[in-house]
Amino acid sequence: MTVADERTTAPATETEPPVEPSRFSLGHPRSRIAWIRPAAWLPLLVMLAILAALWQWGAEELPYLLPPLPDIGSSLTTQFGYYVDNALVTLGEAVAGLAMGFVAAFVLAVLTSELPLVRRAVMPIAVVLNVTPLVAIAPALVVAFGFGPLPKLVIAGLICFFPILINTAAGLRSVSQQVLQVYQTMDAGRFELLWHVRIPNALPYVFAALRIVFPLSIVGAVVAEMSASGSSGGLGTAISVASSMNQLPVVYASILVLAVMGVLLLLVVTLVERRVLHWHDSAHN
């Protein structure tokens, strides 16, 4: 389940280019084998058991704050279809919004790294957009775009936009001077340089951004749903409705489903990332 700690070498936004060999070598068979050993999973299991016991104790002491675990479980199993439907709505909004944000941010990253004029015009606005709390924009967007899926896509896209823009732009610009000079003496064109050198160089940065942005896209979708609840479904709507009717098991079951969804998305990014780097390795073997 803990996907995140298997690959923690994702580059930070503005640091050195990630040229260390480990990033480009084949996966880590040792870390896979390690999961067979109890030492690897037992601590997590014990911790989960402790947390469950604490929860259960809390639910008995404060029944109006925490629902008992079996109630959450039975809500999940008896209304399984309800959760799946809403999860798919939220997932659809999150992924579609992410896709829109990704395309926009990637194109803009290419433009800003190639044209200083665009960089000077766009970057300050992007920074302001980034520090503006999107939760505050959400109600305004609902007013503007109605209760349909559009405001959800826009918010999920906006929340993903900035990390992708900054990371991709950093990756495109972080090509070493000597590499650039080698291709400059061949009179490489701007597009050739972009395609053969800059974009592949940016790929590790793009994946670092995707790891941040996939969970964020769900946050964006849920925030938008909560601002326009009672409309077209989704787990955010489900939480909103259930908490107004004091159905605590439904609230926490929905939160659990959201968490699982986030983990699954992260897993997808990790698998794709491995595939892409694997392609870098193996296309020539």
Place this chain on the structure above:
Amino acid sequence: MTGTPALELRSVHRIYGFGSSATNALDEVHLTVPPGRFVSLIGPSGCGKSTLLRLVAGLEQPDHGEVRVHGVPPAKACAAKLIGLVPQSPALLPWLSVLRNVTLPQKINKGAARRRERIAGFAERDAAPSAPDMRELLVKAGLGEAMDKLPAELSGGMRQRAAIVRAFGLRPDVLVMDEPFSALDEFTRESLQDQLLDLWDELKTTVLFVTHSVPEAVRLSDTVVVMAPHPGRIVDIIDVDLPRPRGDRLFGERRFHEYEDLIRDRLRRAWHGEAA
């Protein structure tokens, strides 16, 4: 057009900075190199040897004077892929195998062959070499086994060899090398010098080689250009008249040491002349 020199610098000046803080990197430099020569630039740091190389490679422009590569300005020579650059670090792309790294130049600037034909005297030359040639070159450079490996899996010496093969693969008419062996240990350095000479022997490219190692300059070059700093200038041009191929035996010979002493003497004199 056999009379066209491979390289020609006429009263070249290059100044960095402005006013009182200006540095005269190159002052009134003249240099003519006939095709096929192996020329080393040697001198203490600050003598402008790297600047000269960057001017030839079209990475910088002179403030005064003219730089010509086969009779055309460096920018035009680059557009026709007449120039191959080997920088100080190998500058390989970490996501491509060695073979892909050295064949990438063929995919870039495909109009170069056409432009090359238009430059006088190159009509009869063949265009960019085909892929099998690159494999052959890699094998020749001792990288046959490493062809499909990633740069990160190679030693420093192998990486630098790959960078040299990449430059030779362009079939450049002028190969400019900026202290390409300076980061390598003594043994690797000597074996790479051997391999560089082998490749050069076969392809007969004009080479402009920046170094600050006197034995390296003598071993490799037809001509050693001695430079001095403040202002950066050429103080002497010494032709090294030693037989080729130059194997290990040469190191023990007196003629080799005489050239070494001569160049050291010129370097020292340039240094003291400046101090006086």
